[in-house]
Structures are given as structure tokens and as C-alpha cells.
Amino acid sequence: MxxxxxxxxxxxxxxxxxxxxxxxxxxxxxPRPAAPSASTGPTTQPLATGLGSVDTSTAAVRRGPFCDAVPGADVQAAVDDPSPSAATWSNGDQLGSGTDVAHEYGCSWTAPAGTAASGWVFAPPVTVQRAQELVASAKSRPGCKPLPGAATFGSPSIALTCTTGGKTTLSYRGLFGDAWLVCQLAGSRATDPADVADRWCASVLRSAA
Known part of the structure; x- marks a missing residue:
């Protein structure tokens, strides 16, 4: 026992x-403690998209204000300055001190060093025939020549490099539906201004579309 x-x-x-x-x-x-999640913060760099990544043949652009949609980071990267001065204009606004008025919606940003990025869209509708005339007129400007290797920017379209007074301006102009869109980068001091202009114009197009 x-x-x-x-x-x-x-x-x-x-x-x-x-x-x-x-x-x-x-x-x-x-339950085991959850593993730390990956950062969900923004990963897109300014001017990350080039025109070659955008289907400009099907893009639709509105003939109206678009400047508020342009990312500020893209503007700063285009002019290489954190606080450029800005200007906007709309259809019917007086131009300067004369009697001429604007027939477009546009905006520009200028850095103290003189680099300027801009874009505008015509307010009136533009036909294909009129767009072809605008392309021909742009080509004939003194000091201007086609930009080598430029991506398409609507149809018809033209990309130019123009030099006046020692200052070079790169621009893209093209027809999207019935909207004639223009973007420019002037006085850029970047290592590759043509690449910056390409990416700037992609930003303008995406903002106006």
C-alpha cells in the first residue's frame, strides 16, 4: 500500500x-508577432516617366486648365530648384500691357538661375490640317531644328531644339484629339537636357490628359 x-x-x-x-x-x-511590413511610402522619383512609356497615340487631352495637376516635385526637378516662381494664364487673359488676349491655358515655372519649364494647351479645337500647319511653322523658326531621337507627342507632332541668344529651348508640340498641347524646357543646366525635357513633357501630358 x-x-x-x-x-x-x-x-x-x-x-x-x-x-x-x-x-x-x-x-x-x-499567434506569432507579425513581421514588420515593408514601407508603403512613395517610391516614385520625380520625372520618373519618359514619353517612351506613354501611349501618346491614344492619350486624350482636355482643352482646359491643368496646371494644378502638375506634380510639384516634377516642376522642381525640371528646373532644378526647390522654389521656382510660377505664372499661370487662362483663355481670355490679357497678355502683357497690350490688347492681345490668350487663347490657351498654360503655366510656367522659372528658377532664379533662369531655367524655365512650361506647358500650355490651345483653348479652341484644332483640326489635323491646322496641326500640320503648326508643325510646319514651328520647323521654320530661326535657330530651330528637329530634336534627334525624340519620342512622338501626339499626331501630328514635332520636337524641336531652338537656340537664341545662347539659350537653348527644347519643346514638344502635338495634337491629341482636337487639343494642341505644347511643353517647353528652356535654359536647362542638366547633364542631359533632352532627357529632362522628354520627362517633363511626359509629366505635362499626363497632367493635361
Whole structure:
């Protein structure tokens, strides 16, 4: 017959074993801490998209204000300045001190160093025939020549590099539906101004579309 002390000892061992089993079960069944999630912050760099990545043949541009949609980071990257001066104009606005008025919606940003990025869209609808005339007129400007290797910018379209007074202006002009869109980068001091102009015009197009 088991002694009283032996019985008590057996009960203590049983309880201890049961407690250990419960503890192990809790540890196994408890959810593990979630792994730290990857950063969801913005990863897109300014002027990340080039015209070659945009289907300009199907892009639709509205003949109206679009400047508020242009990303500020793209503007700063285009002119290489964190706080350029801005100007906007709309259809019917007076131009300068004369009597001429604007027939377009546009905007420009200018850095203290003189680099300027701009874009505008004609307010009136433009036909294909009129667009072809605009292309021919742009080509004939003094000091201007087609920009080598330029991506398409609507149809018809023209990309130009123009030099006047020692300052070079790169521009894209093209027809999107019935909207004639123009973008420019002037006086850029970038290592590759043509690449910056390409990406700037992609930003303008996406903002106006």
C-alpha cells in the first residue's frame, strides 16, 4: 500500500506535468508577432516617366486648365530648384500691357538661375490640317531644328531644339484629339537636357490628359 507521502508526491508530479502541457500548448497556439511590413511610402522619383512609356497615340487631352495637376516635385526637378516662381494664364487673359488676349491655358515655372519649364494647351479645337500647319511653322523658326531621337507627342507632332541668344529651348508640340498641347524646357543646366525635357513633357501630358 502506498504511503500518504507517496500519494502526495504523485499528485504533485501529475499537476506539474499537466501545467507544463498546458503551458506548451499555449505557447504553440499563441499567434506569432507579425513581421514588420515593408514601407508603403512613395517610391516614385520625380520625372520618373519618359514619353517612351506613354501611349501618346491614344492619350486624350482636355482643352482646359491643368496646371494644378502638375506634380510639384516634377516642376522642381525640371528646373532644378526647390522654389521656382510660377505664372499661370487662362483663355481670355490679357497678355502683357497690350490688347492681345490668350487663347490657351498654360503655366510656367522659372528658377532664379533662369531655367524655365512650361506647358500650355490651345483653348479652341484644332483640326489635323491646322496641326500640320503648326508643325510646319514651328520647323521654320530661326535657330530651330528637329530634336534627334525624340519620342512622338501626339499626331501630328514635332520636337524641336531652338537656340537664341545662347539659350537653348527644347519643346514638344502635338495634337491629341482636337487639343494642341505644347511643353517647353528652356535654359536647362542638366547633364542631359533632352532627357529632362522628354520627362517633363511626359509629366505635362499626363497632367493635361
Amino acid at each position: 502506498a504511503t500518504r507521502s507517496g500519494i502526495v508526491r504523485a499528485l504533485i508530479l501529475a499537476v506539474a506535468a499537466t501545467g507544463a502541457a498546458i503551458t506548451v500548448g499555449v505557447v504553440r497556439d499563441s
